[in-house]
Amino acid sequence: MQDEHRAAIQKCFTSLVEQTDLETMVSALYEKGVFSEAMIEPYKDTSKESRLRKRQLYMDVMRRGPHAFRHLVDALMETGAWILARELDPESLPMRRPERLAPNPRPKSNDSEYVSLSKAKKMGTGGNNTKTETKPIQPPPIQPLPTLPTTPFETPDIPKINVVKSTKFMDDNGKDIKLYPTRGRRRGVLVVFSYIEFREHTMETYRRGVDVDCQMLKNLFSEIGFEVISYQNLTRDETLAQMKNLPLKGAECVFIVISSHGYGRDGSWDTDIRCSDGGLISAHAVVDHFNNQNCPVLIGIPKVFIFQMCRGENRYLELQAEQEAATDGAPYGSEAPRSSPAPRRRDRVYSDILIAHSTLPGFVSHRDMDKGSWFIQALCEVFAANAHECHVVTLFTLVDKALQERFHVQTSVVENWGFNCKLYLHPGLFED
Numbered sequence: 559m560q561d562e563h564r565a566a567i568q569k570c571f572t573s574l575v576e577q578t579d580l581e582t583m584v585s586a587l588y589e590k591g592v593f594s595e596a597m598i599e600p601y602k603d604t605s606k607e608s609r610l611r612k613r614q615l616y617m618d619v620m621r622r623g624p625h626a627f628r629h630l631v632d633a634l635m636e637t638g639a640w641i642l643a644r645e646l647d648p649e650s651l652p653m654r655r656p657e658r659l660a661p662n663p664r665p666k667s668n669d670s671e672y673v674s675l676s677k678a679k680k681m682g683t684g685g686n687n688t689k690t691e692t693k694p695i696q697p698p699p700i701q702p703l704p705t706l707p708t709t710p711f712e713t714p715d716i717p718k719i720n721v722v723k724s725t726k727f728m729d730d731n732g733k734d735i736k737l738y739p740t741r742g743r744r745r746g747v748l749v750v751f752s753y754i755e756f757r758e759h760t761m762e763t764y765r766r767g768v769d770v771d772c773q774m775l776k777n778l779f780s781e782i783g784f785e786v787i788s789y790q791n792l793t794r795d796e797t798l799a800q801m802k803n804l805p806l807k808g809a810e811c812v813f814i815v816i817s818s819h820g821y822g823r824d825g826s827w828d829t830d831i832r833c834s835d836g837g838l839i840s841a842h843a844v845v846d847h848f849n850n851q852n853c854p855v856l857i858g859i860p861k862v863f864i865f866q867m868c869r870g871e872n873r874y875l876e877l878q879a880e881q882e883a884a885t886d887g888a889p890y891g892s893e894a895p896r897s898s899p900a901p902r903r904r905d906r907v908y909s910d911i912l913i914a915h916s917t918l919p920g921f922v923s924h925r926d927m928d929k930g931s932w933f934i935q936a937l938c939e940v941f942a943a944n945a946h947e948c949h950v951v952t953l954f955t956l957v958d959k960a961l962q963e964r965f966h967v968q969t970s971v972v973e974n975w976g977f978n979c980k981l982y983l984h985p986g987l988f989e990d
Contacts, residue, residue, distance in 0.1 A: 560624065564620050566646050567620055567627070570645050574612075575609060575613055576762075577642060580608050582637050583615065587630070641761060721946075721985050724947075724984045724987040728984070735980055736979045737980050740981065740983060744785070745784055745984065745988060746809055746810055747786075747812050749814050750772055750775060750789065750817070751792065752790050752815075753833060754768045755791055756791075756832065756835075762836075763819075765817075767925050768817055771925075771931050771934040774938045783985060787804065792833060792834060794833040797839060809859065810859070811983075812860070813863075813864065814844070815864045816844060817934075818832050818833070819867060820869055826919075829841045829865065831865075849908050851907045856910075857910075860910050860977065861910055861912070862914070863913045864914045865913070866923065869915065872921045872922065909977075910976060910977055911975035912951070912954075912975070914957075915972075915973075916934075921969075932961060932964070936958075940957045944956060951972070951977070955972075958970045
């Protein structure tokens with residue numbers, strides 16, 4: 559397989575795994591000769607999760623020779639997955655599409671569940687071989703966000719957040735590391751951008767459990783004394799517009815939470831974030847909106863970013879024997895700051911920034927559909943119990959420790975970009 563075809567499959571790997579049916583794709587690829595009968599046996603092993611078998615299927619396709627890519631694209635077209643076919647190969651779709659094969663119910667038997675497409679066609683015509691005229695089905699038009707039922711799932715009980723309140727303000731006591739001032743009534747602002755449902759053409763899955771995350775975060779920070787601003791299911795343009803117009807002036811600290819599907823960039827720690835319309839925003843672009851150059855109102859104000867999303871496809875229980883080492887290249891945004899027409903002083907573009915990721919680069923981030931994501935569960939518990947006596951960097955250390963103790967496999971990451979003072983939240987305590 560050509561490198562460009564392999565790269566196209568890797569780019570669409572998440573969508574292929576999430577949006578295709580295992581049985582249908584195995585049958586189609588078997589029919590086209592990509593796999594032999596013996597080779598499809600592992601995909602029938604029901605002792606393994608269907609998702610894992612699909613992952614293996616598409617990894618195997620990349621090893622099946624120069625014609626496997628074209629057969630994969632054709633199989634997607636024949637089964638009606640035109641959008642996936644176009645993402646793999648923009649030139650794949652002719653003016654008239656092939657007919658989408660509707661699944662046919664079959665009685666249970668001891669035979670293999672994987673039936674070739676030619677057999678499926680015969681079954682669909684009642685078993686006779688009479689040729690019938692078929693009309694090509696056009697792909698459905700892009701629709702606005704679907705309206706979900708009032709209660710698509712049972713609404714879980716949101717855990718009550720009991721925040722231990724501060725009884726005194728912390729002081730630096732003349733030490734070298736000072737404290738960010740957080741004693742006023744406008745202690746801080748929490749801004750949450752969550753993306754739960756996505757337009758049909760994006761092929762993204764509904765993120766059940768994120769509503770629990772959002773409510774727990776709102777409860778936690780409201781108890782601490784923060785103002786809470788929440789946005790849900792915005793498009794890319796709407797997200798960028800809201801970031802530019804946030805009422806943050808006068809806040810003593812700002813927490814920005816982004817929760818969505820995420821995609822790691824090869825060779826980079828950056829992550830692409832999916833918006834409701836399918837548009838992507840990189841995590842670094844989000845941080846850039848609030849740096850000292852683009853958001854001067856927050857110069858000197860501590861800014862904490864929390865990214866709850868996957869950063870790749872790797873799973874912690876399937877670590878490879880050899881891992882690529884992180885490189886020591888120039889960090890993002892490390893070039894010399896450009897001069898402004900009338901600068902008040904010479905200063906860095908990036909400072910007072912703390913960035914927390916729920917998972918390592920390249921790895922998935924786990925979410926419980928009823929209790930919310932693992933990372934946000936740990937964060938809310940730790941902040942509620944310890945924010946009265948621990949500064950924020952220590953709190954995130956305790957969050958990762960709790961993540962390990964409760965869930966064992968996922969590892970969080972915290973990056974310090976000139977966050978050189980201690981940030982205490984002083985829950986429930988303020989000066990007039």
